[in-house]
Amino acid sequence: MSDPFVPSVTAIFVLDNDGQRLSAKYFNPIFATNAEKMAFEMRVFKKTRHNNARSESEIITIDNFTVVFRSGTDAHFYVVGDAKENELILATVLDAFRDAIAMLLRGQVDRRSLLDNLDLLMLTVDELVDGGIILETDSSAIVARVLMRGVSGGQNVPLADMTISQAFASAKDSFIKSMGNREGNF
Numbered sequence: 001m002s003d004p005f006v007p008s009v010t011a012i013f014v015l016d017n018d019g020q021r022l023s024a025k026y027f028n029p030i031f032a033t034n035a036e037k038m039a040f041e042m043r044v045f046k047k048t049r050h051n052n053a054r055s056e057s058e059i060i061t062i063d064n065f066t067v068v069f070r071s072g073t074d075a076h077f078y079v080v081g082d083a084k085e086n087e088l089i090l091a092t093v094l095d096a097f098r099d100a101i102a103m104l105l106r107g108q109v110d111r112r113s114l115l116d117n118l119d120l121l122m123l124t125v126d127e128l129v130d131g132g133i134i135l136e137t138d139s140s141a142i143v144a145r146v147l148m149r150g151v152s153g154g155q156n157v158p159l160a161d162m163t164i165s166q167a168f169a170s171a172k173d174s175f176i177k178s179m180g181n182r183e184g185n186f
Helices: 034-048 087-104 111-116 118-128 139-146 164-183
Strands: 011-016 021-026 058-062 065-071 075-082
Touching: 011 034, 011 118, 021 034, 021 111, 021 118, 034 058, 034 065, 034 075, 058 087, 065 087, 075 087, 087 118, 087 139, 111 118, 118 139
Parallel strands: none
Antiparallel strands: 011 021, 011 075, 058 065, 065 075
16 A cells, blocks of 8 residues: 555455365455466465464465465465564454454354355455455444444444335334324323
8 A cells, every 4th residue: 555654455365275265355456367366365375274273363474465364164264464564453354354254154154154145255354444444343343334233233224224124113113202202291
């Protein structure tokens, strides 16, 4: 990124146990083609596949990039930054990403669940990082945004962002509250 004082992310990707891409998003045009991106992912996977980073994040440097990764049962989560990027910030992004996915999938963070819920995976990345800039690292706030709920539990969704059933439920609640207030005035 252009501002050296703003922490940034180069890429976030998830691979399976064979090194095949489940999801990937690149925020820096360093890799011009999809083939270059997949070749980089395979190099990263080959270097990390024997590490058992299930409980904590691990850090490696490869091709002038800092890569923070964490493994699941059959899925591996990666956050890539510039070689000069702070590893703790990248680890915080990775932990927020992994924790948000675990909350959204109710702890079932495996290849099949990730593929079945690819939309939630991509929305999580979008709520976490935009254009390489880190937006949020609180996994609960990320989950609330992905599910289009207010952080306080779902009552703060703007009317324009509500589904029809949410809008009807909100109108019904408002109507019941107003009727309750009027009955007390008689």
